[in-house]
């Protein structure tokens with residue numbers, strides 16, 4: 879299983895391929911807002927992916943459009959609820975704290 883490292887705490891957990899980053903982070907008891915419960919509508923699950931971006935599912939049009947509406951977006955930005963985990967290790971930085 880791919881190792882998921884969560885910043886800023888540095889906690890690590892085994893993630894399950896095929897689940898979303900949001901599901902993996904919540905299963906790891908990470909404090910991450912998810913106001914629309916994973917529908918990709920609110921943007922509150924915005925995270926930075928520092929390592930493993932290529933193992934995640936590609937950004938689709940809906941996610942890209944939502945990211946375009948958020949403040950503080952960069953090249954490492956993903957919506958945790960729209961990014962599906964692949965087979966390689968990932969390092970994610972939480973930006974907001976619920």
Ligand code: FES
Nearest residue numbers: 916918921923959
């Ligand atoms: S939980 Fe709302 S966009 Fe991800």
